[in-house]
Amino acid sequence: MHARRREEPEVRGIERWLLTPGDARRLAALRIGLSGTLAIRLSRGVFAGLADQPRELYRPVSFMHAFGSMPGRRLVMVLQVVGVGAAVIAAAGLRPRFSLPAAWVAGAVLAGMTSSTGKITHNDVLLLLALVPLLPAPTSDAWSVDSLLRRRSRPGGVSARYGWPVRTAMVVVAGAYFFIGLWKLVFSGPAWFASGNLRWILYTSSDGQAVPNHVGLFIADRPWLAHVLAGLTMALELGFPLVLWRPRAAWIFVPGVIGLHVGIWATMHLDYWAWVATVLVVFVNWPAVADRMRRGRERRLPSFAPLPCG
Amino acid sequence: MAKPTDDVPRWTRPFVATFLAAFLLVALVGVDAWPLTGWRLFSHLRSSHQTTWNAATVDAAGAEHPVRFARFPAMRGFSLLAAQLPRLSPPRRVAVCTAWAAAVHESDRTVRLFRVYRMERDLSQRAGDRAAPPLSRTLVYACPPPGGA
Numbered sequence: 236m237h238a239r240r241r242e243e244p245e246v247r248g249i250e251r252w253l254l255t256p257g258d259a260r261r262l263a264a265l266r267i268g269l270s271g272t273l274a275i276r277l278s279r280g281v282f283a284g285l286a287d288q289p290r291e292l293y294r295p296v297s298f299m300h301a302f303g304s305m306p307g308r309r310l311v312m313v314l315q316v317v318g319v320g321a322a323v324i325a326a327a328g329l330r331p332r333f334s335l336p337a338a339w340v341a342g343a344v345l346a347g348m349t350s351s352t353g354k355i356t357h358n359d360v361l362l363l364l365a366l367v368p369l370l371p372a373p374t375s376d377a378w379s380v381d382s383l384l385r386r387r388s389r390p391g392g393v394s395a396r397y398g399w400p401v402r403t404a405m406v407v408v409a410g411a412y413f414f415i416g417l418w419k420l421v422f423s424g425p426a427w428f429a430s431g432n433l434r435w436i437l438y439t440s441s442d443g444q445a446v447p448n449h450v451g452l453f454i455a456d457r458p459w460l461a462h463v464l465a466g467l468t469m470a471l472e473l474g475f476p477l478v479l480w481r482p483r484a485a486w487i488f489v490p491g492v493i494g495l496h497v498g499i500w501a502t503m504h505l506d507y508w509a510w511v512a513t514v515l516v517v518f519v520n521w522p523a524v525a526d527r528m529r530r531g532r533e534r535r536l537p538s539f540a541p542l543p544c545g
Numbered sequence: 546m547a548k549p550t551d552d553v554p555r556w557t558r559p560f561v562a563t564f565l566a567a568f569l570l571v572a573l574v575g576v577d578a579w580p581l582t583g584w585r586l587f588s589h590l591r592s593s594h595q596t597t598w599n600a601a602t603v604d605a606a607g608a609e610h611p612v613r614f615a616r617f618p619a620m621r622g623f624s625l626l627a628a629q630l631p632r633l634s635p636p637r638r639v640a641v642c643t644a645w646a647a648a649v650h651e652s653d654r655t656v657r658l659f660r661v662y663r664m665e666r667d668l669s670q671r672a673g674d675r676a677a678p679p680l681s682r683t684l685v686y687a688c689p690p691p692g693g694a
Contacts, residue, residue: 254557296579298579348581355577364580368564403565418575422590436591449674
């Protein structure tokens, strides 16, 4: 009973935070940015390459068990055409309550294909999960074809209806980084950064590439540098949720994790560009950027304030 | 000014609560329920001792050629499946190996045999920009492509 009494104000506090009014334009920016990113991701050739993979090699995850084998070329083509088309339409803000779920379902199946080969691939999962809160949300009340057609654009509209999807997406992104760091700590402990762990990861990756990766080797050959970068990685991941409490911390964590993904690409050639795009779309206050651009203050940097209220 | 929580539809709270609860539960348990995931990325500690899995094809003259996995999307996940090969039932092992052999044979009709190797390396031993030669290289399995011999 005591625990319950203590918990209730906290739950109410979380609920209040999630349902704080937000700017319709901020939500529209998420719709445009995340749908646009999804359209680009779904247009890649990797899915056609996986189509018709022999049944014996198929290792389905979750709902992918519904397919007896890897989806065939024809179905993949249909999913790509529908997915890319729907994502572009959603980005434009035309009936996103229908177009965005259509794009999301196509994305979940296509990205599910890459995860049904024996190992979960996380390249698109953050984007897909950050899109979930937008699926039923009123994302086209600003910066959209819908609002132009209705001639009742509400560019300055502020409401809890626009706030919760943005904040829920923020929780998903922050939570993802936190859990990635947490599992490193659980399985490896401080040895993740205090041992040669990162050096061996980078050597393995370089040895597997057609041409030795000199960026990776530069780090792997310097144990002190590998320790520092591994420590920074864990600190960024575990500390990322701070941006939910202290929006100004985004000035450190957002460039930090973008640097992390750029580093991963440079050393290991792993494609986490969808994560970079998702973090930027979700955590940059795009209406503030637009306002500042409109006022001609181009030299000032964008604000990372989570949601302009009032 | 709008008040917090003033005008959200009735379904909003259960929707957000259910979604975030599922997200947290799957993340905390560490399982994968795609697209929900346990977020285990590079979480296990690596050591300088490395076990890798490689594949090679053998042509009609008996010459061996390493398989370039990047050329064959169907070979995605090869290392994980190869590591499971010894634990598979004999018919399943044949089926998996033959599927790999078929994928390679499709683009190179000279392939007569597909071989799977397990290699042990010490990553701390370097030969220039590459790992030193493997400590051991063991042939784990071999199979012809379908219709091949």
